[in-house]
Amino acid sequence: MTEQETQKEPASKPLTARLAPIIGIVAPTTLVTALLLYFGYLSTQARFKYFGADLDLINLTTTDLLFYGSEAVFVAVVVLALAVLFGAGVYLVGKWFVSEPRRDAAVGWTSLALLYLGLLLLVGALVGMVTGVTLTRRPIETPLALMLSALMLRYSLWLWQARDADREKPLWMPPPEAVDLIRGVLLVLLIAGLFWTCALASSLYGRSRAVGMVEELRSYPGVLLYTQDAIHSTPLGVSYTDLGKKQSYRHRYHGLRLLAESDGRLFLVPVRWSPTTSRVLVIQNSSDIRLQLIPPQKSHVRR
Structure with missing residues (x-):
């Protein structure tokens, strides 16, 4: 047997290198634009739905949807960045945890606890998807449970593998093909839960902005409407x-x-809007009407 044949197999490629061919299929700018449009649509739909106006009737332009999308995604990007930092910290703690053989028992119990908790969350997410029943009766609970279950199960598997890597007596491990299959399924569940959570969060953000607009209507410029024909x-x-x-x-x-x-x-x-009694007045902007804008009594600055 030659020296080259006796050499160890090369280390596995980093995750970014393995995902590069997949990411290269869709241009980053195209993906970002599509996400802005999608989340902008959901956020704007929830915002105008609060006022009783259907977004398809308003028929906003693509530029408007991109604008609303950037507003909705901004908060999500900050939360996602903080989540990545938290995940990196959890990963470093896990590396320290498995570095000492004397902590093998604790690592094993932690891995099993995460496994059972992840399975419990996964069952709860599946029940919520099928029946719509959740503990808090909030729709965002189901995708959050789905996302957290995938993260916990993946971290449990990683802890078990990392504990087994440098030990003289290896632990039981499923076949490599099964491990790859589990990783793939957990990745799909994570992406689905993340996308679902972001979609619901965009809708909740749009509704919260509508509530904020109602509270701030008095500080918006007033509109004096003059018409030739009376509005019934x-x-x-x-x-x-x-x-x-x-x-x-x-x-x-x-x-x-x-x-x-x-x-x-x-x-x-x-200006005195009430979701139960007020309505949206739709006027054709033509020569039959005249508008006068009244400056607000107090300058409106959104914080």
Whole structure:
């Protein structure tokens, strides 16, 4: 047998090197743009749904969705970065944990505890997916359980393998093919849970922004609407004044704020908005109307 044949097999490639061919299939800019559009759509849909306006009716442009997407993804990026830092710290603690043979028993029990906890979370996620029943009755609980179960099961497997790596008496390990299959399945569960969690978080963020907008409506520029024809059944909280027949735009409406403008239409809401009694006023932005904008009494600065 030659010297080359007796050499050990080369070490496995890093994760980034193994994922490079997969990442190369989709250009990073295309992926980022698609994610911004998707999460922007979900966030904006939840935001306008709070006001009772369907996003398909508003028909925002792609640029608007990208803008809302960047707003929604910004918080997610910060949380994800912090999660990566936390994961790196957990990984370093695990490396220290398995470096000393005297801690083998503790490592083994920790691995088993993570295994059982991960399986319990996985069962809970599957129950939530099938029945919709969760402990807190919040929809985000199911994808979070799915994501955390994949992380715990993967960390449990890694601890067991790392404990066995430098020991004279190897522990029982499943066949390499089974280990690769488990890794692949856990990666799929992790990506699915992460994507699902981000989607629900975008919707929750959009709704929270809508609630924030309602609280800040008084600090937005006011809208005085003048029309040639009277508007029947105006929303509650909107003041109406008839200026007389001599006026071309004789009907004046006060107490409105601009929610959105798209496709030549104005979506106006009363300043005293209530989700139970208020409605969105949709006006065609044409020569039949006139608008006057009133500066807010206090400057609006979002913090």
